[in-house]
Structures are given as C-alpha cells and as structure tokens.
Amino acid sequence: MIAEETVGSVLRWAAEQASSTVALVEGTPTDRRRWRYAELLAESEQVAQALLGRFAPGERIAVWANNLPEWTLLEFAAGLAGLTLVTVNPALRERELVHLLRQSRSAGIFLIREYRGNPMLDTLTAVRDELPDLREVLLFEDWKSFRESGSPTQALPTVQPDDPAQIQYTSGTTGAPKGAVLRHRSITNNARLSYVRAFDMQPGEVFVNTMPLFHTAGCVQGTLAPLTSLGTQVLLPGFDPGLYLQLIESERGAQFCAVPTMYLAILGHPAFASTDLSSVRYAVSGGATVAPELVRRIEATLEVPLAIIYAQTEASPVITMTSLEDTPDDRAETIGRPLPGAEVKIVRPGDGAPAAVDEVGELWTRGYHVMAGYFDDPVQTTAALDEDGWLHTGDLASMDERGYCRIEGRLKEVIIRGGENIYPREIEQLIATHPSIADVAVVGVPDDHWGEQVAAFVRPAAGTTPSAAELEEFLHGRLARHKVPKVWRVVEEFPTTASGKIQKFALRNQLSQ
Numbered sequence: 001m002i003a004e005e006t007v008g009s010v011l012r013w014a015a016e017q018a019s020s021t022v023a024l025v026e027g028t029p030t031d032r033r034r035w036r037y038a039e040l041l042a043e044s045e046q047v048a049q050a051l052l053g054r055f056a057p058g059e060r061i062a063v064w065a066n067n068l069p070e071w072t073l074l075e076f077a078a079g080l081a082g083l084t085l086v087t088v089n090p091a092l093r094e095r096e097l098v099h100l101l102r103q104s105r106s107a108g109i110f111l112i113r114e115y116r117g118n119p120m121l122d123t124l125t126a127v128r129d130e131l132p133d134l135r136e137v138l139l140f141e142d143w144k145s146f147r148e149s150g151s152p153t154q155a156l157p158t159v160q161p162d163d164p165a166q167i168q169y170t171s172g173t174t175g176a177p178k179g180a181v182l183r184h185r186s187i188t189n190n191a192r193l194s195y196v197r198a199f200d201m202q203p204g205e206v207f208v209n210t211m212p213l214f215h216t217a218g219c220v221q222g223t224l225a226p227l228t229s230l231g232t233q234v235l236l237p238g239f240d241p242g243l244y245l246q247l248i249e250s251e252r253g254a255q256f257c258a259v260p261t262m263y264l265a266i267l268g269h270p271a272f273a274s275t276d277l278s279s280v281r282y283a284v285s286g287g288a289t290v291a292p293e294l295v296r297r298i299e300a301t302l303e304v305p306l307a308i309i310y311a312q313t314e315a316s317p318v319i320t321m322t323s324l325e326d327t328p329d330d331r332a333e334t335i336g337r338p339l340p341g342a343e344v345k346i347v348r349p350g351d352g353a354p355a356a357v358d359e360v361g362e363l364w365t366r367g368y369h370v371m372a373g374y375f376d377d378p379v380q381t382t383a384a385l386d387e388d389g390w391l392h393t394g395d396l397a398s399m400d401e402r403g404y405c406r407i408e409g410r411l412k413e414v415i416i417r418g419g420e421n422i423y424p425r426e427i428e429q430l431i432a433t434h435p436s437i438a439d440v441a442v443v444g445v446p447d448d449h450w451g452e453q454v455a456a457f458v459r460p461a462a463g464t465t466p467s468a469a470e471l472e473e474f475l476h477g478r479l480a481r482h483k484v485p486k487v488w489r490v491v492e493e494f495p496t497t498a499s500g501k502i503q504k505f506a507l508r509n510q511l512s513q
Contacts (some may be wrong), residue, residue, distance in 0.1 A: 001193075001341055002341050003192070004161045008076070011079070015038050015040065021036060022036055023036060023226075023232060024233050025233070026237075041074055044076035044080060045080060046147055047077035047147050048077040049081035050077075050147055051081045053151065055136070059258050060107060062100070062108070063085060063111075064097070067212065067213050075219055079184065080156050085166045086100065087215070088100055094123050097123060098127050098130055099177070100179075101133075104376075107134065110139075124137065146162040164182070165183060166181075167182070177399070180313045180375075182389055186370070190339070196225050198407075200252075202229065204230065207222065207233050208255070209223065216311070217286075217311075221257075221318070234247055241266045246271070247356050248280065249279075253280065254281050255284060256286075257283070259287040263298055264294075267298070282304050282306075282309070284309065285298070287501065294432075295308065307323060308330065310336070312393055316371065318509075330404060333406040335404075345399075346362070347361050352477070355403050357399065358401075362392060366389045396411055413444070417453060430479055435464075436460055436461050437459070437466065439458070440457065441457045441507055442454060442455065443455050443507050444486065456487070456490065457488055457489045473489055487511065
C-alpha cells in the first residue's frame with residue numbers, strides 16, 4: 001500500500017506513462033504557459049543539474065516566492081538532486097525571514113524581488129550579514145540563465161524514499177514556527193492516499209491549485225496529487241476568486257479546493273452565478289475549522305459533495321478525511337476516518353491512557369506520514385514525537401465506534417473555568433449558526449474568581465451589528481450557562497496564518513493589552 005518512491009521517481013514514472021499529457025499550466029488570465037509531462041521532466045532534470053553545480057546533495061535551499069510554475073519546477077529539481085527544499089511564505093518580513101533561513105541553515109535561496117508590497121530582495125539584502133550559511137541568492141527572473149548553467153553530463157544522485165524532501169515551517173498559531181522535516185515517501189504517498197484515492201482523480205483530469213505552494217496544501221496535495229494521478233495542475237499565482245472561477249470554467253477544473261475564508265470569497269464573488277461549473281464533481285476544504293453550516297451551504301450551492309481533511313504540517317499533512325460517499329451529516333460534522341496506513345488514537349491528556357468511545361482527548365497519529373522531526377531541534381522533536389513513533393498533535397478530538405473523528409479544539413485552548421473543562425469548538429459552532437455572524441473565535445481569558453472565563457471574538461455578517469446582549473440571549477437555552485461568553489469583542493478581521501487558521505494567541509494578547 002505504501003510505495004517506496006521519491007518525488008523524482010514519481011515524476012519519471014509520470015513522464016514515461018503520459019509523456020504528451022499536459023502536466024502544468026500557468027494559471028494566468030491569458031497566454032498560459034503549458035508543460036507536458038515529458039517537458040516537465042526534461043526541464044526539472046536540467047534544473048537539477050544546475051543545482052548540483054552550486055549545492056551538494058543533502059544541503060537545504062529555500063524558495064521565497066508566490067505560486068510560479070518555476071517554483072514547482074524547483075520542487076521537482078530539488079527532489080531529483082537530493083536537496084531539501086525549505087518553503088518560505090512570501091508575506092514574511094525581516095525577522096521572520098531571518099529565523100527560517102538561519103534555523104534551517106539554508107545554503108541558497110530562490111526569490112522574487114517583490115510581492116504585494118513586500119520588498120523581498122531589499123529585505124534579504126538588509127539581513128544577508130546575519131545569514132552566514134547562505135552562499136547563493138538567485139532571482140526567479142534569471143531562471144533561464146540559471147537553468148542553462150548546469151553541465152548536461154552532471155549525474156544525478158540516487159535519492160532514497162526516506163531522505164528529507166522538504167522542511168515546512170509550522171504555521172505558528174501557538175508560537176514561533178518550527179521546521180518539520182518531511183520525507184519523500186511521506187509526501188508522495190500522502191497525496192496519493194488522500195486526494196487521489198478519495199476523489200478517484202483520473203489521468204488528464206484538471207486540478208486548479210489555488211493553495212499557496214509554500215504550504216503542504218499547495219506543494220504536496222495540490223502538486224503531487226495531480227502528478228501521481230497523471231493529471232493536470234493549473235497553478236494560480238495567488239488567491240483571486242474571480243480568476244479562480246475563470247480557470248475552473250476555461251480549463252474545465254474538476255474540483256473546488258479552498259479554506260473556509262476562500263470559499264466565502266468565491267461564493268460571494270459577482271462572477272459566481274454566471275460561471276459554468278459543470279466540470280466540477282467534488283469540493284474539498286480543511287486547513288482551518290469548517291463549520292457544519294458552511295459545509296452544507298457549499299454543497300447546496302455547488303451541488304457536489306464536499307470532503308473535509310484534517311491535517312498537520314508534521315503529518316505530511318493529511319491524517320483523516322471524509323469521503324464523497326459519506327453521509328451528508330458525516331461530511332458536515334466530522335473529519336472522517338484515518339487515511340490508509342495512518343494509525344490514529346485518542347488518549348486522555350496527562351496519562352496517555354486510551355480514551356473511551358466519544359470521549360474527548362488528544363489525537364495521536366503514527367505511520368509513514370509522520371515527520372522525521374523538527375530540524376535541528378531535539379527538544380521540540382521529543383515533545384512532539386514519543387519513543388513509539390506517535391505524533392502528539394495537540395488537537396482535542398473524539399472518535400466514535402465507527403472510527404469517525406471530531407475535532408473539539410486545541411489542547412492548549414481548553415478553557416478551565418472553576419475546574420470545568422470548556423471546549424471552544426462547541427461554543428464556536430453554536431455562535432456560527434446566528435444569522436448575524438460571519439466568523440467567530442472563542443478563547444479563554446484570566447479571571448480572578450473562576451481561573452479562566454470565556455471570551456468570544458465575532459466578525460459580523462455584512463450589514464449587521466449584533467450586540468453582546470443579543471448573542472447572549474441567543475445562547476441561553478442552547479448552551480450551559482458557564483459556557484456562555486462573558487467577554488465579547490467585535491472585529492472586522494481575524495489575525496490568521498497563511499493557511500487561514502485563526503491565531504488565537506494573538507486574540508488573547510489583544511485582551512491583555
């Protein structure tokens with residue numbers, strides 16, 4: 001079931017099986033560049049030879065750019081050359097960039113000059129002296145000359161399935177990002193056993209990839225799933241709901257794939273009603289909590305089933321997933337069952353004893369998909385991975401007798417009020433059903449009497465101004481009194497990670513200021 005393969009070996013297999021099939025499309029409004037599988041392999045091998053003229057197998061190279069076809073080619077080339085790709089969010093600023101490049105000891109970086117007002121080259125230039133391991137700075141605008149700089153006789157190394165393919169930095173919802181080392185075997189198999197298997201992705205089928213490539217959703221699921229199914233990836237340069245709809249229609253995309261905030265923008269876009277979506281046969285979401293009401297709304301609007309994934313960067317990334325054949329209630333209210341080859345158990349926090357059916361505990365997972373560890377951080381690795389290979393996710397979940405799981409919140413987000421455990425997820429789901437609420441996040445805040453008290457941050461729906469009294473009245477009779485928030489804050493937007501997760505520590509900090 002688990003294939004012994006690498007990113008490079010899968011690319012070579014795909015080029016052999018479907019040499020003339022379009023593999024990659026630059027998802028621009030017009031004049032879209034296209035690579036067939038044979039062309040994709042040939043250019044990736046040429047780039048790999050150029051890389052080996054500057055770097056040695058085992059070294060780390062960073063990529064700091066938005067979604068470019070060359071980003072994807074670099075991913076394949078690094079895999080062929082035995083280099084580890086360090087993915088960097090193009091929104092990062094000076095100190096964040098220094099942390100990632102210094103901590104990963106990156107020997108080189110590929111980047112663009114600027115993205116959405118972020119002066120990336122100027123930023124790197126300003127901190128270059130703080131990065132003694134960084135030898136090479138290469139601009140994507142010089143891609144052609146770099147690609148042609150390698151020797152055509154340069155032999156490519158033998159890369160093993162257990163070798164590191166990427167260092168993906170955690171999204172930082174609870175603190176400083178840590179570099180999860182992901183193996184070749186882990187990411188290729190995870191893409192196959194999640195998206196390809198669950199959606200029955202077919203050769204030549206089009207997957208429009210709107211997820212950021214620096215995130216596993218973009219460069220693992222969005223890139224390697226089409227690769228392992230001999231499909232076509234259409235790559236958006238960045239999220240744009242209007243362009244996404246245009247590409248779904250013109251390229252005949254088979255899926256909708258987005259985090260909840262993206263779905264809200266897509267469904268609310270003026271072009272949505274007039275877009276031909278007849279090619280779409282499924283939808284998928286994850287990366288952040290997806291409210292059951294939003295699942296049902298998406299399915300009713302698109303008239304296709306929506307699958308929910310539960311994922312962590314440290315798990316390459318998908319751990320559990322609903323299927324298109326699950327009941328509507330299971331698709332809306334659970335995160336499905338573990339992927340093939342992925343063990344999952346729910347344990348009681350503190351003693352690690354198995355939780356009972358439907359009992360809330362911490363979700364642990366073990367298998368081919370689990371990271372090798374955090375790069376150069378044995379303390380954090382030991383805290384996350386136990387000696388038996390179980391990854392302690394830090395997420396609170398329950399599992400029913402059928403193996404379907406439900407997420408209840410983060411272990412560190414449990415609110416303990418007067419000795420009572422309160423799970424924010426339960427409160428958030430209920431508040432989200434109020435017609436005046438577009439989004440909500442519940443956190444715990446210190447309280448002299450109770451230890452902690454419940455606080456709710458709400459983003460109103462357009463044209464509404466719900467009051468705290470109105471929301472409290474809505475919750476009374478639906479929720480135990482001690483769970484009703486005592487502190488309310490209205491916000492226009494939430495602080496989020498690049499993958500759309502709300503940064504609750506930032507919300508708690510707002511209340512303490």
